[in-house]
Amino acid sequence: MSSAVQMHSTPTGMIKKHHVAIILLHWFNAITWLLELTTGAALIQSEHFRFAPLWFVTMITEVFGSRANLLRFHIAAGLTWITVFAVYGIFGWQTYFHQEVLEREVALDRDDFNWLRIRLLRILGRSNEPLPPQGIYNAGQKMFAVMVYIMFPIIMVTGLIMAFHWGSMTVVGWAVVIHFATVAVVVSGLMVHVYMGAVFPEEKPAFFSMITGMVPEEFAYKHHHKWWKEVKMLEELHAAGQPEPRPAPAPSRLLTALRMKEYWPGYWAGLGLGLTLLATFLIVGQGLGASGGFTRYLAFILSLVAPGYASAHPYWSNYVQPGQPVLMDFLVFELIGVALGGLLSGWLAGRLKWTTDKGPRISPKTRWMLAFLGGAISGVGARMARGCTSGLALSGGSVLSAGAFVFMLAVFAAGFVGAFFLRRIWL
Ligand code: HEM
Incomplete structure (x- = not known):
């Protein structure tokens, strides 16, 4: 950033901007959403x-004469909406979904x-800290945009x-539930969006x-300072007849909200996990x-390996029963999702x-041995406690099960004691 830009004080x-x-x-x-929400609410x-x-x-x-007409209108407006977005998507792919654009307008960074x-x-009322400078959109707007980008395709397909x-019928039934749920999520964000956009005095510009x-430049200077600086820098380069700098290689941030080199701040990851848990309860009916x-x-x-033994055993027979596929369980698929999700985010x-x-003091072989040993002990412990940090502490805690709290206290207590003896492995 040149000093001339920093001195540009008024x-x-x-x-x-747009x-x-x-x-x-x-x-x-906005108009389509108004029509679709009005007719959609009347269709229920x-x-x-209702x-x-x-x-x-x-x-x-x-107004529409009959419910059938109302439905026809709702579908026709929906199809128009999908077509317009499809046309924008096809012809404007490079313009609107370019990595640089997504990084500037949607991706959340540390600021x-x-x-x-x-x-x-x-x-x-618990802080007077000044707000960090913002890019072309502030973090709240970016979060809304990310949500819209994720929800729109789901609403369209369902x-x-x-x-x-x-x-x-099952597929259509699920589509109904998911359609309502995703529209509800967008509407909850829209309430803030429309209030900020149309009512909040500071956001009038x-x-x-x-x-x-x-x-107004003054508004950009105050509310979107990082963007204002970029615009000014480009203006100066233009004035000096110099070419625009080529976009730097992807900074160590998010490509979208998903692409982040740094790990997510713990509180945000915790919030995400809580929402995932809520969604699992709603969609699958279990934690x-x-x-x-x-x-x-x-x-x-x-x-x-031993079908007879498994189906006769007092413990394993809970899982292995003739005619009941052992792997037909939500948790089996959830674990595949966890592994794939981890792989995807690591890759992104x-x-x-x-x-x-x-740690620096031990060899990889020792580390692997200890990992297996620790994993095995945790596995046995989790089965004895009838759940682990996810099943018992997280899901159990969310329904205020006493066992979950006893378990968490025990985990922390054991963790402190264990760390005292085992810390040398890591330090
Ligand atoms: C009366 C209704 C609406 C009003 C008054 C409104 C207002 C605005 C304004 C003022 C901006 C520009 C913000 C800026 O440049 O800083 C904006 C951007 C945007 N609007 Fe709306 N809007 C409305 C409806 C909608 C609807 C229905 C959607 C989607 C469901 C939507 C999605 C967006 C998105 C994705 C952006 C880009 C930036 C952001 O996330 O805020 N808006 N809107």
């Missing part, structure tokens, strides 16, 4: 699921995570399955930027677990390599 004038194509897409999207007429007041449902149905933390503390009855495409899944893998091997973050994490 910014005036306007800066271009391309006209994005402004048109945004308002087309069953006594058990959430809109009866007068609203009757009024909207009457963003700090911004969220400080913002939350300031709202709670909508198509429902509209054209693709697949069995942002609202007009979605109409004119321009934002997360790990040791139960491993037990099933072992029971499966046993059922292949460029961390994928063969290595043995160990």
Whole structure:
């Protein structure tokens, strides 16, 4: 950053923020969502699921003449919405989904995570720290955009399955549930988004930027300082007749919110884990677990090697029963997902390599032996406690099971004692 830019202390004038194509897409999207939410809410007429007041449902149905017409309109508007996004996606792939664009507009970096933390503390009146500088969008806007990027394709696909009855009744049934759930997630974010965009006084210039495409430089300077600096630097290069710098190779951040070289801050990862647990309860009807899944893998091997022994054994017969596939259990698939998810995030973050994490004093062989020994003891312990940190502590704790709290206290106590004796292995 040149010193001339830093000295530029009283910014005036306007800066271009949004391309006209994005402004048109945004308002087309906003209008479609208004129509789809209105008609969608009126389509839910069953006594058990209706959430809109009866007068609203009757009024909207009457506007369209009948429920069948209402459904036709909802589907037609939905198909138009999908088509417009598909056209933008196909023709604008390079423009809107370019790595550089995603990194600038969607990916959260360290400043963003700090911004969220400080913002939350300031709202709670527990901090006076200044907010870290923000890029073209602030961290809250980026989180909303990430959510939209993830939810939109799900809403589109489930909508198509429902509209054209693709697949069995089970598939359509699941599509209905997932469609409602994902729309609900977007709506919860939209409430904040629309409030910030249309009502919150400080954000007025942002609202007009979605109409004119321009934002006052002073607003950019105060609210999106990192972006303002970038714009100014480019302006200076232009003025000096120098070429724009080629984008630096991907910085050690996220490609999207997913691509992060640094590990996620623990609190955010914890929040993500909590939401995953909530989603598992909602979708699968049970919590997360790990040791139960491993037990099933072992029971499966046993059922292949010694089927008679397994089905007669008082413990293994809980898992191995004639006519009941041992591996047909949520935890079995969850563990495959955990392994694939870990592999994917390691790959995205460029961390994928063969290595043995160990302390400096021990050899890789000792480390592997200790890992197996520790794993085996933990496995036996988890079965004796009827659950592990995931199944018992996390899932059990979320339903306030007393066993979960006793288990966690025991884990921490044993951890402290164990660490005293074993720390030399790591130091
Ligand atoms: C009346 C309704 C809406 C209003 C007043 C509104 C307002 C705005 C404004 C002012 C911006 C620009 C923010 C800036 O440049 O700093 C924006 C961006 C954006 N809007 Fe909306 N919006 C509305 C509806 C929607 C809907 C329905 C969606 C999607 C479901 C949506 C998704 C987005 C996205 C993804 C961005 C890009 C940046 C961000 O995440 O904030 N908006 N909106």
